[in-house]
Amino acid sequence: MQLLDTPKSRTTKQRGLILEELRRVDTHPTADEIFGLVRRKMPRISLGTVYRNLEVLAEQGLVLRLDGGGGQRRFDARTEDHYHVRCLGCGRVADLPSLSIEIPEREAAAGTDFQVVGFGLEFLGICPECQAAAAALAADDTPEGVKE
Numbered sequence: 359m360q361l362l363d364t365p366k367s368r369t370t371k372q373r374g375l376i377l378e379e380l381r382r383v384d385t386h387p388t389a390d391e392i393f394g395l396v397r398r399k400m401p402r403i404s405l406g407t408v409y410r411n412l413e414v415l416a417e418q419g420l421v422l423r424l425d426g427g428g429g430q431r432r433f434d435a436r437t438e439d440h441y442h443v444r445c446l447g448c449g450r451v452a453d454l455p456s457l458s459i460e461i462p463e464r465e466a467a468a469g470t471d472f473q474v475v476g477f478g479l480e481f482l483g484i485c486p487e488c489q490a491a492a493a494a495l496a497a498d499d500t501p502e503g504v505k506e
């Protein structure tokens with residue numbers, strides 16, 4: 359642990375608040391967004407502290423790190439098995455109800471020299487806001503006189 363210079367009680371309090379705020383939302387926020395939430399209650403907390411504590415919480419298995427999609431890493435306090443759908447337009451991530459998907463991990467492991475330790479599965483889609491934005495854009499593009 360590299361938090362030697364931080365008094366333990368303060369670290370615990372900060373980490374507790376970060377986890378509490380993350381559990382309050384289901385939006386899978388980025389570290390920057392979590393910083394915004396936490397700062398309302400702990401105005402002097404720094405972005406670096408939030409980043410560091412999120413990584414510690416992830417290592418402790420209390421939060422999930424969602425990488426992928428080429429965007430910023432997102433975090434999820436819901437750690438039980440569930441799947442995600444990611445918007446190709448804005449990158450937002452939503453939970454899907456639990457699905458019965460069998461991933462043949464043993465078969466996958468048999469086909470490689472890698473030690474397979476897990477898998478990541480993410481559905482891709484377009485969120486309602488991006489659908490609406492695309493529809494509005496399409497409507498705007500309609501040349502005059504074509505509309506009935």
Ligand SMILES: [Zn+2]
Nearest residue numbers: 445448485488
């Ligand atoms: Zn979207």
Ligand SMILES: [Zn+2]
Nearest residue numbers: 434436442453
């Ligand atoms: Zn989730």
